[in-house]
Amino acid sequence: MDGPRRTRAWLLLAAAVPLSVYAALFFGSYPLPADAIHEALAAWLRGAAETQDLVIVRDIRLGRVLLSFLTGAALAVSGGVFQGLLRNPLADPFTLGISSGAACGAALALGLGWALPLPLAALAGAFAAMALVLALSRLAGDFSRESLVLGGIVVSTFLGAAIALIKSLNEESVSAIVFWIMGSFQGRGFEHVRLMLPYLLPGAAIVLALARELDILALGTEQAAQVGVAVGRVRIGLLIGAGMLTAAAVSVSGIIGFVGLVVPHLVRMLMGPSSRALLLFSALGGGILLLWSDVLARTILAHGAELPVGVLTALFGGPFFCLIMARGRRA
Amino acid sequence: MSGAMIEISGLTAGYGSRPVLRDVDLTVNAGEFTGILGPNGSGKTTLIRALSGVLPPQAGSIRIAGDDIRALPPKARARRCATVPQKTQGLPGMRALDLVLMGRYPYATLLGGYGRADLERARAAMNETRCLHLQDRATDTLSGGELQRVVMAKALAQDTRLLLLDEAASNLDVARAMDLYELLRARNAGGLTVLTVAHDLNLAALYCQRLVFLKNGALVADGPTRDVFTAQTLSEIYDTTLFVAPHPLNGAPQAHLVPRP
Numbered sequence: 196m197d198g199p200r201r202t203r204a205w206l207l208l209a210a211a212v213p214l215s216v217y218a219a220l221f222f223g224s225y226p227l228p229a230d231a232i233h234e235a236l237a238a239w240l241r242g243a244a245e246t247q248d249l250v251i252v253r254d255i256r257l258g259r260v261l262l263s264f265l266t267g268a269a270l271a272v273s274g275g276v277f278q279g280l281l282r283n284p285l286a287d288p289f290t291l292g293i294s295s296g297a298a299c300g301a302a303l304a305l306g307l308g309w310a311l312p313l314p315l316a317a318l319a320g321a322f323a324a325m326a327l328v329l330a331l332s333r334l335a336g337d338f339s340r341e342s343l344v345l346g347g348i349v350v351s352t353f354l355g356a357a358i359a360l361i362k363s364l365n366e367e368s369v370s371a372i373v374f375w376i377m378g379s380f381q382g383r384g385f386e387h388v389r390l391m392l393p394y395l396l397p398g399a400a401i402v403l404a405l406a407r408e409l410d411i412l413a414l415g416t417e418q419a420a421q422v423g424v425a426v427g428r429v430r431i432g433l434l435i436g437a438g439m440l441t442a443a444a445v446s447v448s449g450i451i452g453f454v455g456l457v458v459p460h461l462v463r464m465l466m467g468p469s470s471r472a473l474l475l476f477s478a479l480g481g482g483i484l485l486l487w488s489d490v491l492a493r494t495i496l497a498h499g500a501e502l503p504v505g506v507l508t509a510l511f512g513g514p515f516f517c518l519i520m521a522r523g524r525r526a
Numbered sequence: 527m528s529g530a531m532i533e534i535s536g537l538t539a540g541y542g543s544r545p546v547l548r549d550v551d552l553t554v555n556a557g558e559f560t561g562i563l564g565p566n567g568s569g570k571t572t573l574i575r576a577l578s579g580v581l582p583p584q585a586g587s588i589r590i591a592g593d594d595i596r597a598l599p600p601k602a603r604a605r606r607c608a609t610v611p612q613k614t615q616g617l618p619g620m621r622a623l624d625l626v627l628m629g630r631y632p633y634a635t636l637l638g639g640y641g642r643a644d645l646e647r648a649r650a651a652m653n654e655t656r657c658l659h660l661q662d663r664a665t666d667t668l669s670g671g672e673l674q675r676v677v678m679a680k681a682l683a684q685d686t687r688l689l690l691l692d693e694a695a696s697n698l699d700v701a702r703a704m705d706l707y708e709l710l711r712a713r714n715a716g717g718l719t720v721l722t723v724a725h726d727l728n729l730a731a732l733y734c735q736r737l738v739f740l741k742n743g744a745l746v747a748d749g750p751t752r753d754v755f756t757a758q759t760l761s762e763i764y765d766t767t768l769f770v771a772p773h774p775l776n777g778a779p780q781a782h783l784v785p786r787p
């Protein structure tokens with residue numbers, strides 16, 4: 196994509212973010228008229244006394260909207276990194292089993308009562324799963340797209356069962372299990388934004404700083420080394436950065452699939468392969484997609500019941516995954 | 527130009543327990559235009575991979591412009607030595623100019639992008655390999671010859687004093703192969719040290735000042751082209767009878783295949 200068009204797309208997406216955040220405030224289980232929402236926002240800006248409306252708009256809705264945006268952004272960026280790094284269009288934290296690893300790490304820490312920040316436990320789980328999937332794929336002989344995804348399925352199925360087991364042993368409800376396996380933002384807000392940011396920001400900084408190297412790695416490791424890329428160190432840096440993003444997302448939302456697969460794929464089709472643009476556009480696109488998916492998840496059912504947002508992303512993402520696979524076969 | 531550009535001593539390199547190259551010594555002086563010849567599997571590509579730093583030696587050492595390549599950081603190594611690989615694939619959607627700009631990576635700082643000077647350098651290299659008109663084309667839509675010129679431009683954009691090529695002409699038709707060698711000769715006249723693996727004996731004999739022959743992982747002949755490019759040497763190395771006669775126009779030795787009786 197040429198410069199002016201890219202700038203236009205950039206402005207469009209950048210404008211869509213605040214608009215989406217604002218518009219999403221109007222959706223929720225408790226009916227609030229537009230006037231009441233504007234009043235609450237104005238009261239918040241003035242620093243006026245707390246009202247019930249203000250608490251709903253700020254703490255319940257805004258916190259959740261921001262959290263879903265940041266989670267979507269983190270998942271899409273880490274998906275973009277994994278796709279580039281493994282040169283595999285089917286790679287994303289979900290299909291590679293890395294999200295399951297992060298969720299399992301978090302569930303373990305919670306179940307065993309470790310005094311460990313949740314994202315850190317998720318990070319350890321993410322790295323363990325990553326190592327396992329890469330080892331399995333190597334066992335199968337190569338890092339081909341099928342063997343990687345196959346390894347991811349094996350690992351994520353196993354870890355999903357492990358999560359269910361941990362939760363059952365702790366006599367927790369089925370809904371707690373479902374939360375981790377079919378991620379959701381129910382009852383989540385600013386507190387979780389604060390929890391994820393210390394992992395999301397450094398992770399994003401690392402992968403953006405290595406975007407140019409990620410471009411060059413597309414030539415293959417040998418040619419990348421010949422133009423001066425420290426291939427080993429760059430790869431480890433990218434894996435750590437993408438792992439941190441995944442862990443940040445999963446530790447606050449559970450496993451949400453396919454955002455990290457679909458978004459970078461579409462962005463690459465529209466924008467071309469330049470990694471820096473790909474990662475930035477994926478962040479905005481992934482954030483907006485998950486924000487609206489969450490709005491849909493909490494309004495689609497009658498009587499104030501909620502659908503886990505992971506159910507929605509899987510419903511839409513599954514067929515998309517098949518499409519990419521079919522395209523890959525033809526190519 | 528003088529002094530040693532490449533100093534290889536006691537090099538053993540390869541994969542696993544069976545090294546491809548065994549105990550190779552070779553010194554290439556700055557400003558030389560050297561061809562590496564030998565039958566398939568003789569270790570030519572392995573030599574290029576070891577020289578470009580992507581295959582660590584199992585024994586021995588490689589120095590480029592005086593420094594051991596293992597002691598050089600990757601970017602410093604890429605500022606001294608550029609490599610044109612045997613085969614490159616176009617990348618979907620990646621513009622040719624962006625590919626050439628990757629040759630400026632060794633000059634990039636951690637956070638700064640490619641600057642105006644890098645862009646100019648990349649365009650100049652594309653102009654030199656006559657592919658500037660392709661700069662906005664996606665590399666996966668280029669023909670083999672076009673892509674080869676783009677990859678060559680990437681190597682030139684690295685601004686090195688040493689250029690390694692691994693059978694860079696093997697996928698090119700006659701005219702494109704001549705273009706490549708003419709460019710190498712012009713660059714060599716300007717001071718670039720060129721070391722190229724060649725699979726076309728006659729093309730190598732026409733352009734290279736010095737030839738190095740490898741066979742079964744060992745260096746078996748080395749010297750000025752007119753001295754080593756002889757019927758006896760070639761026939762022994764390639765295990766088939768070859769006849770050598772001077773080129774009718776410039777006297778360079780040229781090989782002719784001889785059918786077996």
